[in-house]
Each structure stands twice: as C-alpha cells, then as structure tokens.
Amino acid sequence: MSLLAKQPRPKKCAVQTCRASFVPRASFQTWCSPDCGVAIARAKAEKKRKALAQVERREIKVRKEKLKSRGDHMREAQQAFNxxxxxxxxxxxxxxISSGKPLDWSGNAVDAGHYRSVGSAPHLRFDERNCHAQSKQDNRFLSGNAVDYRIGLIERIGLEAVQALEADQSVRKYTIDDLKAIKAEYRAKTRELKRAAA
Structure with missing residues (x-):
C-alpha cells in the first residue's frame, strides 16, 4: 500500500481587496503573495496598536478620575443636574420661570436658575423644585429676578411647596460618592428625556 502525498486545496486570499484563489505552500498560509502577506501583517499591527491605545486611554481616564477633587465632582454633578x-x-x-417670556432654546440663552441660590442654600442645589429654566437675562443680569421667580414658582408648584422650600434649613453634606451618583442619575434622566422627545 503506497502513501500518496495529500495535495493542498486552493484557498482564497484573506486580504479583502484581493480575494484571489491560490494553492498554499504551508497549511497556515492565508495570503496569495508576499505583498498580501505584508498587508495582513500591517493590518494585525494596526489592530494591536489601536487596542493598546484604547487600554492607555482607559488608564489615563482612571488616573484623571483619581486626581479629581470634591469640587470637581460637585461641578460635574451640578452641570448634569442643570x-x-x-x-x-x-x-x-x-x-x-421669572419673566414668563418664551425661552430661546436655539442657542445658549437659557440657564437652570435656582429660586434659593446655591450660595445661600447649598443644601437645595439638587432639589428639582428649587431649579427651573430661566433666561440668562433674568438669572445673571437681574440677580435671578427673585420676586417674579416666586410668583412663577407658586403658579408652577403651588404655595405650600414654595413655603416648604423657603423654610428648608436642613444641612446636607455631599460625599464624592454622592456626587458621582447624582451625576450619573441626572445624565441618565437627561438621556431618557431626549430619547422620548426624538
């Protein structure tokens, strides 16, 4: 009984732009010519480079997160809330809320204005009853337009809720974990609102 050498079957080149049919010289060969072999090697090297860059970006993000102060976390939570x-x-x-005029949503002309300011009532900075869309004119240049804000707030949430806000003198201390949770919660709520509006 004689042993016949098994002839390799033709394959298609693994390079997407080539795909030529060829007979491989070795079982692991997946390319038809040296040029295609170089192309495959370059593609593998590029894939490896991108994977390493992604790992490096993740590590940088983790390091930056560790360097953040409590103030940085407070600022990010406030931005997400606003x-x-x-x-x-x-x-x-x-x-x-204060002037009763239509707001210009096309640009950057709308603030999230607090009825009781963050400076005078920091414990209410993340209270949704205490913060409403307000024109930059009223919020920044008219110091919040407090009298008209109160009138608009009573119409929107009722007198009892406004009086409860005015009487609230509780002390709240936000930890970094609290601030991270607040940021995550309000980012998720904003995404949900935008998804529902689309």
Whole structure:
C-alpha cells in the first residue's frame, strides 16, 4: 500500500481587496503573495496598536478620575443636574420661570436658575423644585429676578411647596460618592428625556 502525498486545496486570499484563489505552500498560509502577506501583517499591527491605545486611554481616564477633587465632582454633578432641568423644562414647553417670556432654546440663552441660590442654600442645589429654566437675562443680569421667580414658582408648584422650600434649613453634606451618583442619575434622566422627545 503506497502513501500518496495529500495535495493542498486552493484557498482564497484573506486580504479583502484581493480575494484571489491560490494553492498554499504551508497549511497556515492565508495570503496569495508576499505583498498580501505584508498587508495582513500591517493590518494585525494596526489592530494591536489601536487596542493598546484604547487600554492607555482607559488608564489615563482612571488616573484623571483619581486626581479629581470634591469640587470637581460637585461641578460635574451640578452641570448634569442643570442640563436635566433645561431638558425637562424644554420638553414641557415651559416659559421663563421669572419673566414668563418664551425661552430661546436655539442657542445658549437659557440657564437652570435656582429660586434659593446655591450660595445661600447649598443644601437645595439638587432639589428639582428649587431649579427651573430661566433666561440668562433674568438669572445673571437681574440677580435671578427673585420676586417674579416666586410668583412663577407658586403658579408652577403651588404655595405650600414654595413655603416648604423657603423654610428648608436642613444641612446636607455631599460625599464624592454622592456626587458621582447624582451625576450619573441626572445624565441618565437627561438621556431618557431626549430619547422620548426624538
């Protein structure tokens, strides 16, 4: 009985732009010519480079997160909260809480204005009843337009809720973990509002 050498079967080149049929010289060969072999090697090297870059970016992000101060976390949580307030009031079609005028949502002309300011009542900075969409004019240049804000707030949430806000003197201390949770919660709420509006 004689042993016949098994002839390799033709394969298609693994390079997407080539795909030529060829007979491999070795079982692991997946390319038809040296040029295609170089192309495969380059593609593998590029894939490896991208994977390493992605790992490096993740590590940098983790290191940056560790360097953040409590103030940085507070600022990010406040930004997420304010973005939610603007999205909530835009979705509801609310007018400016203090002037009662239509808000210009096309640009950067709308603030999330607090009834009791963050400076005087920091414990209410993340209270949704205390913050509403307000024109930059009223919020920044008219110091919040507090008298008209109160009138608009009573119309929106009722006198009892406004009096409860005014009487609230509780002390709240936010930890870094609290601030991270607040940021995550309000980012998720904002995404949900935008998804519902689309």
């Amino acid at each position: 973005a939610y307030i603007r999205a909530r009031d835009q979705a509801a079609g609310h007018l400016c």
